[in-house]
Amino acid sequence: MGVVLMFGGQMPIIKVGRMAGQFAKPRSDPFEEKNGVTLPSYRGDNINGDSFDEKARVPDPHRMIRAYCQSVATLNLLRAFATGGYAAMQRVTQWNLDFTEHSEQGDRYQELAHRVDEAMGFMAAAGLTVGHPIMTTTEFWTSHECFLLPYEQALTREDSTTGLYYDCSAHMLWVGEHTRQLDGAHVEFLRGVANPLGIKVSDKMDPSELVRLSEILNPRNKPGRITVIVRMGAENVRVKLPHLIRAVRRAGQIVTWVSDPMHGNTIKAPCGLKTRSFDAIRAEVRAFFDVHDQEGSYPGGVHLEMTGQNATECVGGARTITYNDLSSRSHTHCDPRLNASQSLELAFIIAERLRKRRLASRHTLASN
Numbered sequence: 197m198g199v200v201l202m203f204g205g206q207m208p209i210i211k212v213g214r215m216a217g218q219f220a221k222p223r224s225d226p227f228e229e230k231n232g233v234t235l236p237s238y239r240g241d242n243i244n245g246d247s248f249d250e251k252a253r254v255p256d257p258h259r260m261i262r263a264y265c266q267s268v269a270t271l272n273l274l275r276a277f278a279t280g281g282y283a284a285m286q287r288v289t290q291w292n293l294d295f296t297e298h299s300e301q302g303d304r305y306q307e308l309a310h311r312v313d314e315a316m317g318f319m320a321a322a323g324l325t326v327g328h329p330i331m332t333t334t335e336f337w338t339s340h341e342c343f344l345l346p347y348e349q350a351l352t353r354e355d356s357t358t359g360l361y362y363d364c365s366a367h368m369l370w371v372g373e374h375t376r377q378l379d380g381a382h383v384e385f386l387r388g389v390a391n392p393l394g395i396k397v398s399d400k401m402d403p404s405e406l407v408r409l410s411e412i413l414n415p416r417n418k419p420g421r422i423t424v425i426v427r428m429g430a431e432n433v434r435v436k437l438p439h440l441i442r443a444v445r446r447a448g449q450i451v452t453w454v455s456d457p458m459h460g461n462t463i464k465a466p467c468g469l470k471t472r473s474f475d476a477i478r479a480e481v482r483a484f485f486d487v488h489d490q491e492g493s494y495p496g497g498v499h500l501e502m503t504g505q506n507a508t509e510c511v512g513g514a515r516t517i518t519y520n521d522l523s524s525r526s527h528t529h530c531d532p533r534l535n536a537s538q539s540l541e542l543a544f545i546i547a548e549r550l551r552k553r554r555l556a557s558r559h560t561l562a563s564n
Contacts, residue, residue, distance in 0.1 A: 197543040198334075203308055204547025206554055210497070211336050216270040217366045218340035219243075219263040220347070222374040242344060260347050267365070271338070279333045305540055339368035339394070342382055343375060352389060360390040370394030370425065371409075378408060387412055394423045396456065399432040403443030410449050423452040425499050429460035430479035437487045445493070452496035455484035462531065465511070465519045471532045474512030478545060485549050498546060502534040513538040 202209045219242035228237045228248070236253045238246045242263035245252030342348050342363070351365040363369055369391055375382040376395060386393055393413050397406060406424070414421040424444070428436055433455075444451055457480035458472060465471045481498065488495040503509075508521040509532035517538075534542065 197539055199312065200305065200308060200540065200543040200547050201550065203312060204544070205550030207550070211334070212339045212368060213274070213336060214339050214499075214501075216267040216274065216338045217263075219259075219267075220341070220343040222341070222343055222372060240344075242347060257346075260344070260350075263347070264351075274336055274338075278336045281332055302537070302540075304544055337367040339366050339370065341372050341375065341396075342369040342386055343372075345381060345385060348385065355390075358390075361388055363389045363391050366391070368392045368394060368423070370396055370423075372396040373398055373400070376409060378405070378412065383409070383412060392420060392423065394425050394454075396425045396427060396459075397440065398460065399428040399436045401436075401440065403439050406440055407443050407447045407449065410444065410447070410451060414449070417448070417450055419450045420452070422449070423454055423496070425454045425456045426484065427456035427459040427499075428480070430457075430476060430483045432460065433480055433483040433487060437484070438491055441487070441491045441493050453484075453488065453493065454497040454499050455481055455495065456499040457481050457484070458499070458501045458531070465522055467519060467522060469522045469532075471519070471522055472510045474510055474517075474534070474538055474541075477510070477534070478542065481542065481546060482549075485553075489553075498542075500534060500539065500542070501531055502536070502539040504536055507533060507535045509533050509535070510538060514541050 198209045198211050219240045221238070221240035221243075223237040223239060226237055227234050229235075230248055233248075235248060235250060236244065238244060238253065239255075242259045243255050244259070348363050348365055348369070352361055352363045354361050363386075369386060369389075370393060371382050371386060373396065377383065395406070395409060395413070410422050410424075424440070426433065426437055426440075441453070457477040461472045461476040461480060462470055463472065485495050506525060508517050508525040511517050511519060511522070513534075515537055
């Protein structure tokens with residue numbers, strides 16, 4: 197996806213993964229009921245288990261240690277992939293796309309990959325070495341919601357060179373609907389660490405509250421400190437997002453706007469499984485870009501939930517997953533994710549939007 201967006205947008209893409217630490221799960225309902233039996237909700241693997249039995253749902257603090265060990269292993273694997281040559285641009289045609297083969301998205305990716313390959317060949321012929329670290333490695337950052345404070349506090353360290361405190365459980369942390377209260381413990385904790393921070397906002401967010409929250413978390417208005425992650429549903433984005441953008445602009449605050457088209461579009465299928473519609477996800481991304489075009493602001497990124505597995509968890513897309521397909525390959529413990537084909541399809545849609553925006557900007561500059 198990063199290659200598709202970088203090539204289409206002709207701009208650097210910062211890759212952040214919600215992994216190696218996202219083990220706690222805020223739940224709207226504290227209890228879950230099945231067949232007349234009521235148990236505490238599953239709250240993530242570092243709190244309790246997802247099996248629907250009384251023993252599994254008892255919180256166990258030892259799970260935090262297991263979560264830490266698994267996070268370390270995941271980070272080591274990511275580091276190996278990012279710096280060990282696997283992410284080299286010369287390998288762009290070799291990256292595993294097994295189950296997008298013989299599909300429209302797979303064909304489009306292979307066409308783009310061959311164009312990148314040709315550009316690499318031209319650079320080598322011109323004497324620009326493909327052995328440079330920027331061509332053989334990639335940067336990959338980790339992120340998760342700051343939810344379970346005992347875990348986050350235990351991994352907070354002081355930088356001896358600057359005196360600043362960093363939460364070392366992730367590069368970037370965010371607060372969400374359950375954790376962004378102005379006088380809450382999570383905001384107070386994040387106020388004291390120097391990590392880049394995210395604020396997830398739904399259609400319930402009041403513009404003045406967003407401004408106040410940004411002031412608390414970023415009193416010096418440091419660029420790059422605050423990312424506002426918008427999750428509202430397509431129609432709500434068109435109505436609510438302009439007011440947030442205008443309020444932040446009036447306050448003179450510097451933030452990065454990111455679209456999360458996943459969480460505002462979760463529905464329950466007739467079979468009882470949670471799912472998301474690809475059409476609704478695409479519509480929210482388009483609405484996000486439309487609003488920023490209208491407001492003269494900048495769409496800074498997208499936050500997606502996806503898997504490399506050939507999963508059938510979100511309906512729709514070029515391969516037309518239906519409600520009847522959901523139970524065949526649903527692997528998620530919590531929320532439904534886009535599969536590789538759907539993710540690539542969305543990446544091409546976003547890349548085309550970035551390309552049009554870039555060309556329009558060039559046209560405006562040429563006119564002036």
